[in-house]
Amino acid sequence: MAVETQGARSREGDWHRNSRARQARERIIKFLLTACAYVSIFTTIGIVVVLFEETLRFFLDVSIVEFLTTTRWAPQQGDFGVLPLVYGTLMATFIAIAVALPVGLLTAIYLSEYAPKRLRRWLKPALEILAGVPTVVYGYFALTFITPFFRDSVLPGIGSFNALAAGLIMGVMIIPTVASVSEDAIYAVPRSLREGAYALGATKRETATKIVVPAALSGIVAAVILGISRAIGETMIVTIAMGSQPNFGGSPTESMQAMTAYIVQVVGGETPRGSITFESIFAVGSALFLMTLALNLASYWFVRRFREIY
């Protein structure tokens, strides 16, 4: 359509007639497009301002030292030690990475070194579907399938809410993240390195594990860091399947509360806005934001590093 009208215009030979109008239009369009790009900057500023404004208000009432160092989280009694929530988050994250690191890395090796090209074309999108499954669905699956499965088989004493099932399913959720970022890194390893290894008599497995993986290591590290960041920020799986009981030092088979789950619990309850408890979700949110920010920047740095080498 657009092409047609342009063609019509040039046949009339008046392409230069509106040049001032065209220049003005170009400037307006550039301005609008620039504004679109700046939305992202304002988003970040918005996040920082909203989080830190409320967090500062929270720290007027609760000392930051108490928040960061004490181990009892009971907002109703005025105990605001964030460590039990951090413990819950890290426990689930640790279990998730224990699944996603080996499975994701081996999947990446399979995809880039072993899979026939046609299969690869369909396997990668299938993994993307795995990443696109809503997290409430994973939460339901962990709560009603994985936990009963453990109770009926190897862990009869497991709680209805527990970190193990939530963490395992979260691991499945981040397999695609770990696999796809690692695969990009593995794929970027030059062919000559592989051929050098074969020329020296290495087998395919030896080439993959001793040449290709070490060469792609910084990209793989980036993938794992990104996976950790995803797991820390994940909300619905831990809210549904891990419970809402702050539990510092608990075992993986017990119920515990993650940072994100606490935020959901408060916004879903009757807590009045402006109360200390309500402000505490912004303090927990800030902690969460800083943790994921640090991890994302670290991952970004590692990705750039592997891009620079090759």
Next chain:
Amino acid sequence: MAQGTQVKKRGEGTEGPQFKANMSARYGLDRVFSVVVTLAALVGIVVLAVLLVDVTRDGSSMLSANFLTSFPSQIFPENGGIYPALVGSLWLLGLTFLISVPLGLGAAVYLEEYAEDTRINRLIEINISNLAGVPSIIYGLLGLGIFVQLLAPITGGGSVLSGALTLSLLILPVIIVATREALRAIPRAIREGGYALGATKWEVIRSHLLPMALPGALTGMILALSRAIGEAAPLLVVGVALYQTYATSGPLDGYMALPTQIYDWISRPQQIFQDSAAAGIVVVMVVLLVANSVAILLRNRFQRSS
């Protein structure tokens, strides 16, 4: 047994200059390894399959046309349905599409076609890749502070518009990244041909670059919007209704949504609500699988042609 000891020796020998031609053991390990990596690649698919079978089995008793057209019910849960949640999710989807697609396309075109390599533009790039990793619940807190509280006179507080604005910011980085990749894949010659014919930058973009980038960008948009449909956490923070007696009919109305409806059912102990949750999940998964398949087909076609 013999193989085992040989393998051990080989491990010890990696520091030394020894050359080991023990081919049968090494090829044996190679076969094992190729089986292991294949199995690893199947883990995710298998879990997905088990999950789908499990929810379909749990939800089959509740699934019917009635389920799609009824309001949820506490008193007669077996007659309840997802109608207001479905309508709310469609509103969210439509509004999110209208907000995020122009913004995302605009930002991508700016960054790919206009932006020079200045400090501020590099900052925007790093910022976008960081925003892609911000947890969705943090976007919920942002939406609560800005759209629900600060802009309440415009957005009507906890309205479906506030929800859609929040989801739009959440998926914007995905749309931007996908569109930029699609734009980057277009050869420079296309742009220069356009300029040589006297077209302005915007004319080249509108008549050639955007149409050519469309399949790739569309794939990213479908994936991003299907992520938006599935999000529950940010909506819970920006005030989605867990129950309301009417279906959303305007952008400033209250709203329910499918994932939060499912969450509400999951958190009730009675079996009938668990089954309702499973039936809701089946509906969501059907929608998402269709959307994802379309996106994948689009991309595979696009990759083949380019």
